[in-house]
Amino acid sequence: MKNVLVAGGAGFIGSHLCDALIAHGDRVFCLDDLSRGTLNNLGTVFANSNFFFERMDVGDARSLEAFMRDKNIDYVFHLAANSDIQASARNPQIEYSATLSTTWSILSAMRNVGVKKLFFASTSAVYGEQGDRASREDDALSPISYYGAAKASSEEAIRAFCHMNEINACVFRFANVIGSRLTHGVIFDFVNKLTADPTTLRVLGDGSQTKPYVHVSDLIRAIVALHNQANGMDVYNAGVETSSSVSFIAKEVRKEMGLPQARIEYGTEKIGWKGDIPRFRFDLSKIRATGWRAELTSDEAVRRTVKEVLRCKR
Numbered sequence: 184m185k186n187v188l189v190a191g192g193a194g195f196i197g198s199h200l201c202d203a204l205i206a207h208g209d210r211v212f213c214l215d216d217l218s219r220g221t222l223n224n225l226g227t228v229f230a231n232s233n234f235f236f237e238r239m240d241v242g243d244a245r246s247l248e249a250f251m252r253d254k255n256i257d258y259v260f261h262l263a264a265n266s267d268i269q270a271s272a273r274n275p276q277i278e279y280s281a282t283l284s285t286t287w288s289i290l291s292a293m294r295n296v297g298v299k300k301l302f303f304a305s306t307s308a309v310y311g312e313q314g315d316r317a318s319r320e321d322d323a324l325s326p327i328s329y330y331g332a333a334k335a336s337s338e339e340a341i342r343a344f345c346h347m348n349e350i351n352a353c354v355f356r357f358a359n360v361i362g363s364r365l366t367h368g369v370i371f372d373f374v375n376k377l378t379a380d381p382t383t384l385r386v387l388g389d390g391s392q393t394k395p396y397v398h399v400s401d402l403i404r405a406i407v408a409l410h411n412q413a414n415g416m417d418v419y420n421a422g423v424e425t426s427s428s429v430s431f432i433a434k435e436v437r438k439e440m441g442l443p444q445a446r447i448e449y450g451t452e453k454i455g456w457k458g459d460i461p462r463f464r465f466d467l468s469k470i471r472a473t474g475w476r477a478e479l480t481s482d483e484a485v486r487r488t489v490k491e492v493l494r495c496k497r
């Protein structure tokens with residue numbers, strides 16, 4: 184049985200990962216400062232005797248190092264980061280402290296304790312604006328948001344720590360991830376906006392932003408299958424070939440909430456906020472070669488998630 188640490192494990196993706204790792208037979212140590220995650224997300228694993236939770240800021244390298252040593256950690260899944268990209272567009276310091284510093288702190292603790300295996304949750308935002316060109320893992324990184332910059336810097340730090348300390352790191356660059364327990368993002372925002380005002384849904388941007396949305400169940404399957412196979416630092420794009428537009432999502436949310444008369448008011452800009460990437464595509468040949476592929480298309484993932492988010496609210 185492996186002792187695995189999940190940093191950011193009370194968040195949306197992290198909590199699904201904790202569920203899956205327990206089912207996989209690991210002993211799971213979940214650390215989260217609960218800045219954005221909640222203990223409710225861990226409802227299903229909390230009672231399991233192989234699951235342990237501690238509230239901790241993983242940017243506190245000293246406490247983290249002591250924890251890793253004490254618990255004999257074999258593998259670290261690093262998902263602790265800021266996930267409110269609009270908030271960091273207003274205050275870039277958030278990305279420094281929540282996204283970049285947590286990575287440095289985790290890498291330093293791993294180095295000092297001798298932990299040799301890491302999974303890192305990165306993002307398509309590291310590629311910046313590529314239009315309709317499908318981004319490949321070996322493309323140069325050119326982020327345009329503070330969030331993308333903090334993730335790209337984190338990846339470079341991981342590369343150096345891997346080289347200097349014989350660490351093996353599996354890095355996934357996620358597309359937009361959606362599913363039950365969402366804590367943020369367009370579906371979550373639309374549901375909240377229509378709950379507050381059932382007459383009008385105001386959309387950031389002109390609704391034409393079109394991105395691939397991968398369901399969290401598909402993503403978790405890929406992480407469980409591939410996290411242990413890295414030799415040095417191995418990077419995968421993780422997503423789907425298909426995409427969904429913001430206007431499609433707005434109409435799905437309106438329909439599922441039973442509010443067909445609600446007016447959808449679009450903005451005039453192509454982007455939702457400065458730093459937003461209005462369209463992107465992944466080249467998925469590398470992850471497809473492992474045998475993994477998402478079961479749900481982007482539109483299917485959106486439809487399922489709208490239902491899941493609404494079920495949670497009721």
Ligand SMILES: NC(=O)c1ccc[n+]([C@@H]2O[C@H](COP(=O)([O-])OP(=O)(O)OC[C@H]3O[C@@H](n4cnc5c(N)ncnc54)[C@H](O)[C@@H]3O)[C@@H](O)[C@H]2O)c1
Nearest residue numbers: 191194195196216218219220240241263264266304357360
């Ligand atoms: N959801 C997506 O579409 C998406 C896309 C690309 C990448 N990612 C990455 O995946 C990871 C998980 O994202 P998510 O969508 O589940 O977001 P989330 O906000 O639900 O989860 C992040 C978790 O990290 C915790 N956290 C933040 N700072 C911390 C700190 N200093 N110490 C301890 N815990 C801390 C939060 O409380 C939260 O529970 C993040 O690294 C995010 O950047 C997510």
